[in-house]
Amino acid sequence: MPSELATRIAAGDPRATARGISLVEDDPEAGAGLIRELFGRSGGALFVGITGAPGAGKSTLVDGLVTRWRKAGKTVGVIAVDPTSPYSGGAMLGDRVRMQAHARDTDVFIRSMATRGHLGGLARATSDAAMVLDAAGKNLVIIETVGVGQDEVDIIRTADVSALVLVPGMGDEVQALKAGIMEIADIFVVNKADREGAERTVAEIESLLSLGTFKEQEWKPPIVRTIATTGTGLDELVEIIECFRDHSDSVLVSRRRNRAAAQLRAVLAERVMKEVESRLAVLEMEQVIDRIVARQTDPYTAADEILARGNK
Numbered sequence: 001m002p003s004e005l006a007t008r009i010a011a012g013d014p015r016a017t018a019r020g021i022s023l024v025e026d027d028p029e030a031g032a033g034l035i036r037e038l039f040g041r042s043g044g045a046l047f048v049g050i051t052g053a054p055g056a057g058k059s060t061l062v063d064g065l066v067t068r069w070r071k072a073g074k075t076v077g078v079i080a081v082d083p084t085s086p087y088s089g090g091a092m093l094g095d096r097v098r099m100q101a102h103a104r105d106t107d108v109f110i111r112s113m114a115t116r117g118h119l120g121g122l123a124r125a126t127s128d129a130a131m132v133l134d135a136a137g138k139n140l141v142i143i144e145t146v147g148v149g150q151d152e153v154d155i156i157r158t159a160d161v162s163a164l165v166l167v168p169g170m171g172d173e174v175q176a177l178k179a180g181i182m183e184i185a186d187i188f189v190v191n192k193a194d195r196e197g198a199e200r201t202v203a204e205i206e207s208l209l210s211l212g213t214f215k216e217q218e219w220k221p222p223i224v225r226t227i228a229t230t231g232t233g234l235d236e237l238v239e240i241i242e243c244f245r246d247h248s249d250s251v252l253v254s255r256r257r258n259r260a261a262a263q264l265r266a267v268l269a270e271r272v273m274k275e276v277e278s279r280l281a282v283l284e285m286e287q288v289i290d291r292i293v294a295r296q297t298d299p300y301t302a303a304d305e306i307l308a309r310g311n312k
Contacts, residue, residue: 006037009136012075014109017136021111024128028270035128038135045077045134046245049159051145056165057191060228061237062144066102068238069140077133077141078110079126109133127158127263156184157262160252161244163187163237166205168197185221187240193225193233219248276306 005023008016020038024031048065050058059080066076102108113126126143133141145155155162164185188205190198205223222240226233245252277285288306291297297305 003034003037006034009034009038009132010041012137014106017109017132018111020132020136021113021125021129024132025113025125031125031128032267035131038132042131042134045130045138045141046161046241047130047134047159048140048142048241049145049155049162050142050165051155051162051185052165052189053167056167057228058144058165061165061189061191061226061234062142063101064228064231064234065142065238066108067231068234070102070105070108072238074139075107075137076109077130077136077138078108078144079129079133079141080110080112080144081126081146082112109136109138127259130158156255157259160255161186161241161248163189163241165189165191166201167192168195168201186219186244187237188221188223189226189233189237190223191226191228194227198225219244219251279309280306 005016005020009020020034023034050062050065052058062078062080066078069076102110111129113129130141130143143155143159162185164187166188168190190201190205192198202223202225209221224233224237224240226237228234288297288302292299292302
């Protein structure tokens with residue numbers, strides 16, 4: 001029988017949704033219980049990833065997308081992943097401050113989430129938080145990554161469609177990015193397109209796309225020019241995102257299967273590590289580490305020995 005919290009989240013209660021996200025973020029055990037209750041009620045939302053370097057205008061772009069989807073009658077959830085404060089451990093920038101226009105809209109839920117040391121541009125609990133918003137009835141869930149650069153590729157394992165935001169003036173940096181984040185983009189957004197160098201940036205992207213090494217062959221990533229501060233190009237971006245959903249069913253199925261596999265492996269790895277730590281005393285673990293440091297054994301042999309002891 002669903003708990004009261006799960007029932008309230010499924011009914012779209014904003015306070016219950018906020019509490020649910022806090023639970024999956026702060027209490028892994030209780031959060032796992034909530035996910036079990038909500039999982040069957042999720043699966044209806046489109047997860048939209050917005051990624052790119054700091055200063056590319058991602059938050060302004062997200063704000064504009066929310067405005068357009070709300071005008072179309074869609075409900076929207078936003079998870080904005082920010083750097084972690086070294087003092088409080090919370091989100092440092094707080095993207096909700098930059099999206100105050102939607103603060104009173106009960107059909108928009110915006111949550112800033114700190115990375116807490118997690119690499120790849122997302123927080124550990126991002127996927128679960130997105131699922132809570134999905135179960136709460138949001139039609140679209142936008143996930144804005146922290147903005148760290150080339151290695152920010154975890155979004156491909158979380159979002160159904162990913163937009164990479166670039167700005168004019170990057171020059172050779174676009175080439176430097178091609179082996180990392182450039183390859184996971186479904187849509188390229190050249191923001192601040194009124195600046196000098198916008199056409200050169202578009203040409204750089206087109207050059208990379210011509211190599212034919214990008215993602216699923218049935219979808220060639222389009223390039224959209226936007227000026228997020230004025231709203232220029234955002235209607236076209238919304239249309240392209242909707243087009244991706246309507247014309248890339250096989251890609252979405254594959255993405256969601258990969259996402260399920262990644263989540264399962266992550267949960268298994270975490271559970272196995274907890275089981276090992278529960279069976280192995282802290283002192284024993286420290287002794288194993290000391291042996292590795294002293295070159296008396298190697299990490300692989302030590303891991304095999306620990307797992308063998310666990311099996312016994």
